[in-house]
Every structure is written in C-alpha cells, then in structure tokens.
Amino acid sequence: MTAKNSNSNKSKNTPSQTSSDKPEDNKGATDKKAQASNNTPAKKEVKAETASPQKPTAKTPPPSTASQATTAKQGAKGATALAVIAIILAGGSAFALYKQGQTQHQQQAQVIEGLENKLVAQLSQQQNEAAQAQSEQITLLQQQLLESQTLNTSMQERINQQGLSDESFNEELKTLQRNVAEMTVRHPSDWMLSEAEYLMRMAGRKLWLEHDINTAISLLNAADQRISELGDASLNPLRRAIIDDITTLEALPRIDKDGLVMKLASLEQTIDELNLAGVNLPEALEEKNYNLSSDVADWRENLSKSMHSFLESFVTITKRDGKVEALLAPEQSWYLKENIKSQLVKAQIAVYREQQAIYSESLEKSIEWIQHYYNIEDAATKQFIATLTNLSKKDITVNYPDQLRAKPMLENVIEKRVRKSLAPMSPPGQSKPTTQEQDYD
Numbered sequence: 307m308t309a310k311n312s313n314s315n316k317s318k319n320t321p322s323q324t325s326s327d328k329p330e331d332n333k334g335a336t337d338k339k340a341q342a343s344n345n346t347p348a349k350k351e352v353k354a355e356t357a358s359p360q361k362p363t364a365k366t367p368p369p370s371t372a373s374q375a376t377t378a379k380q381g382a383k384g385a386t387a388l389a390v391i392a393i394i395l396a397g398g399s400a401f402a403l404y405k406q407g408q409t410q411h412q413q414q415a416q417v418i419e420g421l422e423n424k425l426v427a428q429l430s431q432q433q434n435e436a437a438q439a440q441s442e443q444i445t446l447l448q449q450q451l452l453e454s455q456t457l458n459t460s461m462q463e464r465i466n467q468q469g470l471s472d473e474s475f476n477e478e479l480k481t482l483q484r485n486v487a488e489m490t491v492r493h494p495s496d497w498m499l500s501e502a503e504y505l506m507r508m509a510g511r512k513l514w515l516e517h518d519i520n521t522a523i524s525l526l527n528a529a530d531q532r533i534s535e536l537g538d539a540s541l542n543p544l545r546r547a548i549i550d551d552i553t554t555l556e557a558l559p560r561i562d563k564d565g566l567v568m569k570l571a572s573l574e575q576t577i578d579e580l581n582l583a584g585v586n587l588p589e590a591l592e593e594k595n596y597n598l599s600s601d602v603a604d605w606r607e608n609l610s611k612s613m614h615s616f617l618e619s620f621v622t623i624t625k626r627d628g629k630v631e632a633l634l635a636p637e638q639s640w641y642l643k644e645n646i647k648s649q650l651v652k653a654q655i656a657v658y659r660e661q662q663a664i665y666s667e668s669l670e671k672s673i674e675w676i677q678h679y680y681n682i683e684d685a686a687t688k689q690f691i692a693t694l695t696n697l698s699k700k701d702i703t704v705n706y707p708d709q710l711r712a713k714p715m716l717e718n719v720i721e722k723r724v725r726k727s728l729a730p731m732s733p734p735g736q737s738k739p740t741t742q743e744q745d746y747d
Contacts, residue, residue: 498533499716499720499723500720502716503720505528505529508525509710510710517660517704517706519555520560523552523555526552526712527552529548530545530548533545533548543715547712548712550712551712555707563657566654566657567658569693570653570654571654573650573690577643577647577690579686580680581687582679583679598611642675649669652664652668653668653697656668669694669698673694676694677691
C-alpha cells in the first residue's frame, strides 16, 4: 500500500513539473517562430544569390539583419539543447518509475510467497500433529488389547494347570495304591514272579540286542525254575509257554562268531608270508635240427643246413607262445596287501553285525585278488584260498523270533495278583471280589 501511495504521489508530482516546464517550451517555440520569420528573407536572398552568382544583387542587406540572423541561430541551438535535456529528464523519470514499480512488484511477490510458505508449514505441522496423536491412540489401544489377551491366556493356563494337577494327583494316588499293594501282597512267594519277570526281560535283551542265544536260554531256564518253586498249578500254562520259547531258541542255528573272527584275523596275519606271482615265461618252441648227414647224396640238404646254422649264429630268435604277466612294483604290492587286509577286517565286522552280503563280498574280493596277483602254485597260497572259500560259504544270519510268548502271560499274571491286592482298598461303593473269583484267577 505504501508503494502504491508513493507511486501516486510521484505521479501527482510529475504533471506539476511538466506544467512548469511548458512555459519555457512555449517561449522557445515563439522565439523559434520569430527567428524563422526573420530568417526566411535571408534564406531567400541566399538562394537568389546562389542561383545567379554572376548578376549583381540590386539590394545589399543592412548590417542589422546579419546580427539578427546570428542571434536567431544561437536561440535555436539553446532551444534544441533544452529540448534534449527535457527528453532525457523525462526518460530518466520514466525509467526510475519503471524500476520502482518493478521493485515494488518483486517485494509484493516475496511477501505473498512468504505468507504461502508460512501457511503450508502451519498446515503440515497440524497434519503431523494430528497423525501422531492418532498413531499414539492406536498404539495405546493395541497395548490394551495385547494386555487383555495376555491376561486371558494366563487365566486359561492356570485353569489348564489346575486340571492337570487334579489328573496328576489322581495318577499319583493310583500309583501309590499300586506300590502299597505290591508291598503288601498276600503271598510272600509272589516276589519270585517279579524275579522271573526280570529274568525274562534280560533274556529278551540278550537275544535281540546281543544275539546271544545261549545266555537267553539260560535266563529262561532260570525263570522257569523260579516259577516251578512256587508250586502253583495255575501257573502251568505260563511254564509251558516258557518251555516253548526255550525249544524255539534251541532250534536256532549256532554261529561261532568268535571262531570265525579269529580265523579271519589269523589269515590276515599270514598275507605277508604269501609269494607274489613272478614272470611266467611260456616254454620255448623246439629248435630245428641242423645236424649234417654223412651221405654224399644229401649234399643239398647239408648245404642248406650249414647256411641256416651260419646265419642264425649272428641273431638268435626264440619264439614263445603265451601271455607274459608283468611284475608288480614294491609300492603296488604293499597297497595290494593292505587292501586284502582291509577286506578281511570288513568281513570280521560283518560277522558280529550279521551282514551276510558284506561278509560274502569281502571274502570273494580277497580270493579274486589273491588268485590274480599271487603264485597259485604255491602250497601256502592254495591253502589260503581254500580256507577263504570255506569261510565265504558260512551263513552268519539268524532269524530270531519277534517276541517271547511267555512274557505277556507273565505280565498278565502279575497284573491280576496286584489287582487282587488292591481289592481291600477299593472305594465303598465298589463290590469286592468273592473268594471263588480270587481262586479262579
């Protein structure tokens, strides 16, 4: 607003200045008109003189007229200078007004831009504050929801733990009752049933884990002896099942695993004593007979024989039919022996693990290598190969029974006797078994 007022003031002041300059311009104009009127006859006279230079002028201008012309020229020059100065001043004032207006326009644009930036900043700040407040509110609600879910989960866990504690209490009570019943069995000889169960469990472990048939049979015999000492006729089916298991185990083939392993170990030690195969040259062909005859009639044959004998004495060529085997280098022979030993060790491990395929494959490889690289005409080598061949024909696997028939029967008997001992401890609403039912069991 101040810029507009200043512009208006300047614009109001400008006409006054121009109006003050107008009288001077009017005066200069009148002077110019006067000088022009004064100068007109002189110009005409000059033209007349130039047009007819040879003719003398009829009239000569007076001296006052020349001074007036000089004065008129000087006045015209001053007026021109004043006009130029006025034009320059007017242009300068117009340029100053233009620059001032442009400056005011730039100032107004800067003020407007500053106000716009301020409004945008305020609006952005308000939006950020609103978004932050909304996010804080959402976070608070999420925390409250999470806390409520955690509280519900903890309450549910407590309820579940309470239910589990009740179930565990009932199970512990039943276990305690069972233990008391086992400690207060009616017949002291029932301890022998527990001992027979232990012996039967050990027999199964020896049979399936260690594949020791003899020890398993001994343990079953001991269990049968414990049951027979009870003198209880109701246990005869159990003893019959134990005897059937013993018969089944006795029918299984016996494998002397330790004996097989020791034989293989002994063969492993004798490998270094075997003789490797040498160069076997085939027999040479029979040489031709070049003996000369004493008959004169055979002079042609004698001459031919003498010539061939003479020629063959320089170069001797012996022809042999057959394949010649190359010798093994010392390093290769050492590797060969170590490979055969490793195959025998693999067979020993397969014996204990009852891996028939690995056992047979290892021995067959050993036999093949010995026949190929060792002297098979040697007696020691022949005996070695024969022993390995016999061992490779051995069957090291046994089909063991899946379970013992007497074990579940013995567990059933013990369970029934423990249940009988729990009968006096039964709840009041439950009926107790009669004496006949106990004897039948």
